[in-house]
Amino acid sequence: MNFNINRIIQFLNRPLLEVNQEESPVTFDIQFDNVAFNADGEKAVRRISFHAEEKSATALVGLSATDKITLTTLLSHFWDIKKGTIKIGGIPIKNIPQQQLSAFVSEIFQDSEVLNDSIYNNLKSENPEATDDAIFDATEKAQVIDFAWELPEGLHTRIGKYGYQLSVNEKLRLNIARAILKNAPILLLDEAAFSLDADQNNGIQKTIQELVKNKTLLIITDRLETIKNADQIVVPAETVEKPDELFTSNGLYSLQQKR
Numbered sequence: 284m285n286f287n288i289n290r291i292i293q294f295l296n297r298p299l300l301e302v303n304q305e306e307s308p309v310t311f312d313i314q315f316d317n318v319a320f321n322a323d324g325e326k327a328v329r330r331i332s333f334h335a336e337e338k339s340a341t342a343l344v345g346l347s348a349t350d351k352i353t354l355t356t357l358l359s360h361f362w363d364i365k366k367g368t369i370k371i372g373g374i375p376i377k378n379i380p381q382q383q384l385s386a387f388v389s390e391i392f393q394d395s396e397v398l399n400d401s402i403y404n405n406l407k408s409e410n411p412e413a414t415d416d417a418i419f420d421a422t423e424k425a426q427v428i429d430f431a432w433e434l435p436e437g438l439h440t441r442i443g444k445y446g447y448q449l450s451v452n453e454k455l456r457l458n459i460a461r462a463i464l465k466n467a468p469i470l471l472l473d474e475a476a477f478s479l480d481a482d483q484n485n486g487i488q489k490t491i492q493e494l495v496k497n498k499t500l501l502i503i504t505d506r507l508e509t510i511k512n513a514d515q516i517v518v519p520a521e522t523v524e525k526p527d528e529l530f531t532s533n534g535l536y537s538l539q540q541k542r
Contacts, residue, residue: 308372399443
């Protein structure tokens with residue numbers, strides 16, 4: 284928790300990043316070219332290069348919790364990259380206005396922060412134009428409504444540090460609903476989204492499968508079942524391999540099992 288607080292403080296105190304030449308992508312493939320980033324003198328993300336085609340699924344394997352947060356921070360251009368380049372639709376992210384760039388990316392992470400506000404306002408923050416009907420529809424699909432109706436003020440119950448404390452599964456469902464409402468073309472997920480409790484799993488998985496359609500996916504996971512369904516696997520500071528190559532006699536997972 285202290286790590287997240289420190290990162291938020293750093294973000295609020297950061298100088299505004301200049302946009303060299305405003306451009307807007309029309310496609311949403313992602314290119315990381317020899318990207319490395321140092322935070323507080325420590326390497327937060329190892330060297331990483333990959334190209335994720337538009338509407339494809341890329342599994343990022345072997346990332347720590349710190350790496351995961353930093354990767355999201357870099358893709359959203361909250362900090363400048365010290366080395367390498369990141370492009371969306373062939374355009375360097377430093378040339379994409381911050382507000383527009385933020386609208387292009389959603390995330391569903393186990394440890395994503397929530398606002399110290401009502402469930403309703405947490406949802407509305409992702410899409411201020413969303414109607415009440417759209418918000419209710421998202422809460423039904425993500426099964427947020429299942430626990431919200433049991434709270435004293437329903438969707439208007441305050442959550443976060445000074446309110447009702449969401450469980451891990453409840454927070455995941457809230458983040459799925461937020462992603463539904465935002466409907467960004469790029470979606471970042473971790474393996475927690477694919478391992479919700481069994482009694483909710485089937486419905487949630489159907490919702491996730493619908494949500495990820497026609498989106499560029501970056502999935503941070505070591506879960507074999509998820510990796511097998513990806514279009515490519517990226518191991519930072521390692522080569523990029525296709526899913527079927529990872530499980531051959533010389534593939535990464537086969538080699539690890541032989542050790």
